[in-house]
Amino acid sequence: MFLLLLFLFFFLSPFLETLSLNQEGLFLQQVKLKLDDPNSVLSNWKETDLTPCSWNGIHCNSVTHSVDSVDLSNSNLAGSFPIDLCSLHNLTFLSLLNNSINSSLPLEISTCQNLKQLNLAQNLFEGTIPETISNLDNLILLDLTGNGFSGDIPLSLGRFKKLEAISLTGNSFHTSIPSLFGNISTLKQLNLSYNPFSPSEIPFQLGDLLNLEVLWLAGCNLVGEIPSSLGKLKKLKNLDLSYNNLHGKIPSSLTELSSIVQIELFNNSLSGELPLGMGKLTELRRIDVSMNQLSGNIPPELCELPLGSLNLYQNQFEGPIPASLAKSPNLYELRMFKNRFTGELPSDLGKFSPLSWVDFSENELVGPIPASLCEKGVLEELLLITNGFTGKIPDSLGQCTSLTRLRFRGNKLYGDVPVGIWGLPHLYLLDLMWNSFSGEISKSISGASNLSMLLISGNDFTGSIPEGIGWLDTLLEFSGSDNSLTGSIPKSFVNLIRLGRLDLHSNQLSGELPVGIKSWKQLNELNLADNELSGGIPAEIGSLPVLNYLDLSKNMFSGNIPVELQNLKLNRFNFSNNRLSGDLPPMYAKETYRDSFLENPGLCGDLEGLCPSKEEVKRRGNVWLLKVIFVVACVVFVVGVSWFYVKYRNYRKTKKGIDKAKWTLTSFHKLGFSEYEILDCLDEDNVIGSGASGKVYKAILSNGEAVAVKKLWSAAEKDKNGDIEKGQIKDDGFEAEVETLGKIRHKNIVRLWCCCTTKDCKLLVYEYMPNGSLGDLLHSSKGGLLDWSMRYKIAMDAAEGLSYLHHDCVPAIVHRDVKSNNILLDGDFGARVADFGVATVMDAVGKGPKSMSVIAGSCGYIAPEYAYTLRVNEKSDIYSFGVVILELVTGKRPNDPEFGEQDLVNWVCTTLDKKGADHVIDPKLDSAFKEEINRVLSIGLLCTSPLPINRPSMRRVVKMLQELDAENKAKIVKKDGILSPYYYEDASDHGSVA
Structure with a gap:
């Protein structure tokens, strides 16, 4: 019996040993039970397996067969930190990067004794x-980037003996930066x-980190x-101190950083000259000291380095x-705009460098443009x-096919423009304004297939x-005036169906206006003054839906x-x-319009008495009844013909194979119309807009009401227009918008009546907003119509709409593309938030940032951390809304050309620091509201804080705006028995709402 037992022991011992490995699998099963796994990443973690070594994210040592690595990055997991992982005693690598673990980090983390790399970013x-x-x-690496850690950074971190990399980026630490990091001598x-x-x-102690890179x-x-102690860091390669409030001179000790590759000091308050001795930085490839108060000359020795990027803009060089x-x-980026540089550019600039971006705008440079700027063929x-x-x-620029932006405005250039420049295939902005160029516009311009702005x-x-x-x-714009x-x-x-501005005034143009200009549905400004144009003024101009600036003066137009x-x-x-001759249209027969x-x-006897006179009206009154009878008869005739035409067109469509029965209508509200009424209005004459996602039509229904119909691009249209490259949304944009708007009921969210779908076409039917978008109105010549009270009301309405999305929807909805063009205005200028094509519903668990595969949103509105981390939450919308507030206060676009390479947020902050609020506020606004405007401006700045933790919630933004309104109403007092909105009490007791 003893021999039998001994035999069984030796025979089964390998099998028993194999079973012992399953203990690690049991620990991992506990991990699986405690995590929410909506993407089923852990689906192959099966209890029936003898070892976890083949499971997703698990790696085992090839010799011991024990788990040494757990990598569950980008798995969309949620729940508490799985402390059971620390039971894997041979675990050296743990990564939970980019998940939704929503707990504190437990004290028991110290039991993961063999960990070398811990990534919880x-x-x-x-x-x-x-x-x-x-x-x-x-531990060698500790990465806690992009979380919500707060409080004090523990002093114990200074006791690490082997730590080489630590990242606490993007958290919520409020105390000062401790000097303890200077004790971790191994840090790189x-x-x-x-x-x-x-x-x-x-902390000057950081200079003791001699291994820091x-x-x-x-x-x-x-x-x-x-x-100056930072100069001791001989191994340092990357130094980034940007976006701070540092002042004083750049210490000369930084010229001792013999290994430095990149220096980022932009957006501070540094002054003085660049230190001498920078020629010693032989490894330096990028230096950015822009947006400071630096002065003096550029040290020649700096320019002798093999730099790749040199950014010195917005200083006093x-x-x-x-x-x-x-x-x-190696120089590929050279930005030196808004300084005081003088003299000529080096004649061989670009000859030896692969220049891609060059900006010397707003300096005092003279002389010729170097012919070698595009020598390497990569200049953009x-x-x-x-x-x-x-x-x-230079003729050489006409061969530079890589160019996308070319701006020579406001110089003393002359002569013919090289033929090749007119037809550059990738150029989208050509700005030659205010020079002395001559010759003709070359016919080769037909090859400029990407040209959006032609400014000459x-x-x-x-x-x-x-x-x-x-x-x-x-x-989008053709400005050719004063030629x-x-x-x-x-x-x-x-x-040119996308044309928004056509300005050809002060030329010698002749002939009549072309037939068919009703296609200019996007045209906002038409200026043809001071030419020799003739013929009648086309009636179809009256059908241009967004036209608000029209100047046809000083021509030879005739007729009515x-x-x-x-x-x-x-x-x-x-x-x-x-x-012109004949009567004025009744609306314009007023003294206000005489000029x-x-x-x-x-024209009405050259406007004497602004025709028609009262006597003329009386005389015409005798034939009024006859005219009415005649008009009624004509209307009956036209209605009859129109009815016949509609019936005939429907018959023809049916004959052509359009089967309306194949349309599926999904309604979200009680409707007073059918899909057939909508389909009949999808005519090019009814187009009122065309954007990234498709065309928008205005449909007048049989009951007299108007709706807006968005027809999303079909697959064929996407291919034709260059899908993705030009920003067209994919089909999931339709699903997102229907999913989001279909269940929302709020007065400040645009109402989605219904959607109509077939296999090849998708339609969204909204309530019609007669005043268009806030962006189109605010940034057009009609911007002056929006007084401060209207702008404040728009801000309040939009804030309440976003607050509803963030706080009253379960789960919360993040819009992801808040901008002035997505805020629509009704007939009373009430605001509605619109366009939910990229909206996302936040995860119910944790309700925290959600990771996106690509950046959605519009340039100038995107929160800085979103572009950096691709993670969104409500704070991303709040930043974008803050930009909208700054638009309302300043009247400027988020990326106005006058800002150079800045955006609106940076321009406002810089201008406030240097010149004060008076240079920021839109001059069209009544100065009587200056205090209130400043208070709203402070709310906008709070919303656009670089740090998400500092931005208020949308509920708080609404409350601040409401408190401001309540305070203003409380300040209105009776003066001489009359309520005066401009007579305020002393407001010194009131603190800033922000």
């Missing part, structure tokens, strides 16, 4: 970092950026001067550009705005306008002024100095 951790974490004696990377630390200086302290609320700059073999942007450059444009005003161009411009279907252009306006211009022009909502118009019609012999 991009989760929802909260609370403090436990002191016990320093007991992980073998220290990343503390984008935390709301209390104002503090850079990366020091990243951007956006840490740093003050004081840069400590002066003097000439060193010739040695052109010798740098060349901006030389507002200098004193002279001579001709203020030159000496001659000849006719090429027909080919009319085939540039991407063209000597002749001939007629090309008939092909009616094809079409009564259809009364359909326009014009902010400014001028028909003076023509040959718009002067010098038109035959």
Whole structure:
């Protein structure tokens, strides 16, 4: 019996040993039970397996067969930190990167004794970092980026003996940066950026980290001067101190950083000159000291380095550009705009460098444009705005097919523009304004297939306008005023359906306006003044839905002024100095408009008494009844013919194979119309907009009501228009919008009546907003119509709509594309939030940031952390809404050309610091509301804080706006028995709402 037992023991021992490995599998099964796994990433973690080594995210040592690595990155897991992982005693690597773990980090983390790398970045951790974490004696990497850790950074972190990299970026630490990091002598990377630390200086002890290679302290609320001790970091490669409040000079000790590759000091308050001795930094490839108060000349020795990127813009540098700059073999980015540079650019600039982005705008540079700028054939942007450059444009730039932006505005350039420049295939912005160019616009411009903005005003161009411009279907603006252009306006211009501005005033154009301009549905401004145009004014101008600036003065137009022009909502118009005759349209027969019609012999006796006179009205009254009878008869006739035509068209459509029965209508409200009424209105004449997702039609229903119909691009249309590359949404945009709007009921969210679908087409039917979008109205010549009370009301309405999405929807909804163009205005200028094509529903568990595969949103509105982490929550919308508030206060676009490479947020902050609020507030606003405007401005700045933790919730934003309104109403007092909105009590007792 003993021998049998001994035999069984030796025979089964390997099998028993194999079973012992399953103990680690049991630990991992406990982990699986405690985590929410909506994507079934852990589905192959099966209890029936003998070992976990083949499970997703698990790696075992090839010798011991025990688990040494757990990598569950990007798995969308949620729940508490799985402390059972620390029972895997041979675990050396643990990564839960980019999940939704939503707990504090437990004290028991110290039991993961063999861990060398711990990556918990991009989760929802909260609370403090436990002191016990320093007991992980073998830890080499600790990454806690993008969480909600707060409180004090524990002093115990200074006890790490082997730690080489630590990242606490993007958390909520409020205390000052501790000096303890200077004790971790093994550190190679220290990343503390984008935390709301209390104002503090850079600890000089960091200079003791002699192994440090990366020091990243951007956006840490740093003050004081840069400590000279940092010059001891001989191995440092990357130094980033941007987005702080550092002042004083750049210490000369930084020239001792012999290994430095990248220096980022932008957006501080540094002053003085660049330190001498920078020529010793032979490894330096990128330096960015822009948006400071630096002065003096560029040290020639700096330009002799093999730099790749040199950004010195928005400082006070002066003097000439060193010739040695052109010798740098790696230079690809060169931005020096808004300084005081003088002299000429180096003649061989670009000859030895692969330049891609060059911007010397707003300096005092003179001389010729170097011919070698595109020598390497990769130049994309060349901006030389507002200098004193002279001579001709080099022919070599006409061969630079990589160019996308070319801006020479405000110089002294002359001569013919090289033929090749007109037709550059990737160019979307060509700005030659206010120079002395001559010659003709080349016919090669028809090859500029991506051209969006053609700006050539203020030159000496001659000849006719090429027909080919009319085939540039991407063209948004053509400004060619103050030239000597002749001939007629090309008939092909009616094809420019995206055209928003056409300004050709002060030329020698002749002939009649082309037939078919009703296709200009996006046209906002039409200025053809001071030409020799003739013929009648087309009645179809009255059908342009967003036109608000119309100037046809100083031409030879004749005939009557079409009564259809009364359909326009014009902010400014001028028909003076023509040959017009007949009666004025009744709406314009008022003294207010007299100056718009002067010098038109035959126009109501040249407006004497503003025809028709009272006597004329009385005389005409005798035939009024006959006219009414005649009109009624005509109406009956037209209605009959129209009825017949509609019936016949429907019959023809049916014959062509359009089967309306195949349409599926899904309603979200009680409807008073059918899908057939909607389909009958999908005519090009009814197009009122065209954007990234499709065309928008205005449909007048049989009951007289209007709705807006969005027809999403079909697959064929997407391919035709360049899907993705030009921003068209995919089919999931339709699903997102229907899913989101279909269940929302709020007065400040645009109402989705229904959707209609077939296999090849998708329609969304909304309530119609007669005043269009806030962006189109605010940034057009009609912006003056929006007084402060209206702008405040719009801000309040939009805030309440977003607050509903964030706080009253379960789960919460993040819009992801809040901007002024997605805030629509009804007939009373009430605001509705619209366009939910990229909206996302937040996860119910944790309700925290959600990871996106790509950035959605619009340039100028995207929160900085979103672009950095691709993770969104309500704070992303709040940043975008803050930008909208700044738009309402300043009247400026988020990316106004006057900002250069800045956006609106940076421009407002910079201008407030240097010039004060008076230079920020829209001058069109009544100064009587200055205090209230400043208070709203402070709310906008709070919403656009670089740190998400500092942004208020939308519920709080609504409350701040409401409190402001309540305070203002409380300040209105009776004066002489009359309520005066401009008589306020002393408001010194009231604190800022922000």
